[in-house]
Amino acid sequence: xARTGRRRGSPDTRQAILDAARxxxxxxxxxxxxxxxxxxxxxxxxxxxxxxxxxxxxxxxATVQAPLDPAEVIPAVLAGGVQGAGGRLVGTLLRVxxxxxxxxxxxxxxxxxxxxxxxxxMLREFLTTQVLRKVVAQLAVDDAxxxxxxxxxxxxxxxxxxxxxxxxxxxxxxxxxxxxxxxxTIDRYLTDPSIGVDPxxxxxx
Amino acid sequence: xARTGRRRGSPDTRQAILDAARxxxxxxxxxxxxxxxxxxxxxxxxxxxxxxxxxxxxxxxATVQAPLDPAEVIPAVLAGGVQGAGGRLVGTLLRVxxxxxxxxxxxxxxxxxxxxxxxxxMLREFLTTQVLRKVVAQLAVDDAxxxxxxxxxxxxxxxxxxxxxxxxxxxxxxxxxxxxxxxxTIDRYLTDPSIGVDPxxxxxx
Numbered sequence: 001x002a003r004t005g006r007r008r009g010s011p012d013t014r015q016a017i018l019d020a021a022r023x024x025x026x027x028x029x030x031x032x033x034x035x036x037x038x039x040x041x042x043x044x045x046x047x048x049x050x051x052x053x054x055x056x057x058x059x060x061x062a063t064v065q066a067p068l069d070p071a072e073v074i075p076a077v078l079a080g081g082v083q084g085a086g087g088r089l090v091g092t093l094l095r096v097x098x099x100x101x102x103x104x105x106x107x108x109x110x111x112x113x114x115x116x117x118x119x120x121x122m123l124r125e126f127l128t129t130q131v132l133r134k135v136v137a138q139l140a141v142d143d144a145x146x147x148x149x150x151x152x153x154x155x156x157x158x159x160x161x162x163x164x165x166x167x168x169x170x171x172x173x174x175x176x177x178x179x180x181x182x183x184x185t186i187d188r189y190l191t192d193p194s195i196g197v198d199p200x201x202x203x204x205x
Numbered sequence: 206x207a208r209t210g211r212r213r214g215s216p217d218t219r220q221a222i223l224d225a226a227r228x229x230x231x232x233x234x235x236x237x238x239x240x241x242x243x244x245x246x247x248x249x250x251x252x253x254x255x256x257x258x259x260x261x262x263x264x265x266x267a268t269v270q271a272p273l274d275p276a277e278v279i280p281a282v283l284a285g286g287v288q289g290a291g292g293r294l295v296g297t298l299l300r301v302x303x304x305x306x307x308x309x310x311x312x313x314x315x316x317x318x319x320x321x322x323x324x325x326x327m328l329r330e331f332l333t334t335q336v337l338r339k340v341v342a343q344l345a346v347d348d349a350x351x352x353x354x355x356x357x358x359x360x361x362x363x364x365x366x367x368x369x370x371x372x373x374x375x376x377x378x379x380x381x382x383x384x385x386x387x388x389x390t391i392d393r394y395l396t397d398p399s400i401g402v403d404p405x406x407x408x409x410x
Contacts, residue, residue: 167354
């Protein structure tokens with residue numbers, strides 16, 4: 001018997017919401033996707049989306065199967081102020097990725113994201129809306145988008161070299177040594193006044 | 206009629222050498238692979254491998270379809286000395302990747318490398334033996350392997366954010382601005398005495 005009208009709560013409905021959300025986020029991006037549109041596509045009431053997933057942020061985190069919510073980690077890392085935040089950010093990143101419980105699914109997410117444009121878009125939306133935007137919100141700096149994207153480039157590269165490509169000695173260097181070596185890079189990207197400034201003519205020699 | 210004995214030169218032989226080389230490099234790594242072993246696996250004379258590909262470096266570059274030979278670029282970039290090398294390295298990297306002729310196949314190589322352990326190993330061998338090792342050879346610094354792997358992490362992350370994930374504003378920032386912003390990171394990784402040193406206890410606070 002064909003069902004008509006809106007679905008009521010069931011494991012099927014939860015999966016239908018996830019499928020509709022994944023398609024909407026990948027197709028239109030995080031900002032242009034509404035809970036209401038996801039509910040319509042899934043054939044259910046918006047209240048049911050809120051019931052299952054809470055906020056749009058949480059719905060998005062569920063669609064990418066994020067092993068943790070960056071919003072729960074970032075404020076603590078940045079609470080000590082911008083200076084020294086780099087080492088704490090790198091240390092936190094490595095704690096998440098060195099732990100198999102969170103690191104294994106995170107690695108699977110990045111691997112899958114890099115295979116297809118579709119999932120690369122999901123990873124970009126994840127980094128920009130769930131990580132970088134929340135870092136920017138904590139920081140009072142100019143050129144915040146460029147600064148945080150530069151931070152993302154160093155973080156993403158560290159993930160790639162340590163976990164995907166496993167290039168030595170970075171693959172097996174203790175996290176604390178890496179945090180001390182890479183932390184000042186992050187600090188500079190977040191605070192140095194020369195970031196984003198046009199170089200003087202001929203400066204690239 | 207079944208062929209016996211060693212193959213003579215032909216397009217088939219060239220392809221057989223490439224296939225044998227790809228398998229050997231991925232299986233045993235660059236250093237443990239000899240031209241002789243590749244020739245044996247391809248059923249031809251080692252002289253034919255040299256005839257088609259020249260050196261083992263060149264054979265390896267052919268198996269990964271590298272769009273250019275890093276050995277032809279790195280010495281010029283480092284000729285001006287370590288100081289300021291960072292900006293020149295980033296500028297050179299972006300010139301190669303911004304140009305569709307070299308950038309498109311390079312991006313295809315990285316995409317494919319990230320999909321499978323097998324090809325990730327090839328990319329790791331490429332970076333370590335063809336890029337990082339040649340950079341180390343030009344530099345007189347301590348802890349060269351860690352320093353160059355850290356350089357690789359920033360370079361790989363820049364590639365990932367600008368070309369794979371296309372995170373703004375890094376995706377569309379002029380190369381000269383990125384070189385000026387990221388160059389000092391590379392300089393610090395190559396020269397700063399604190400790189401690779403254990404942090405004092407409690408330093409990650």
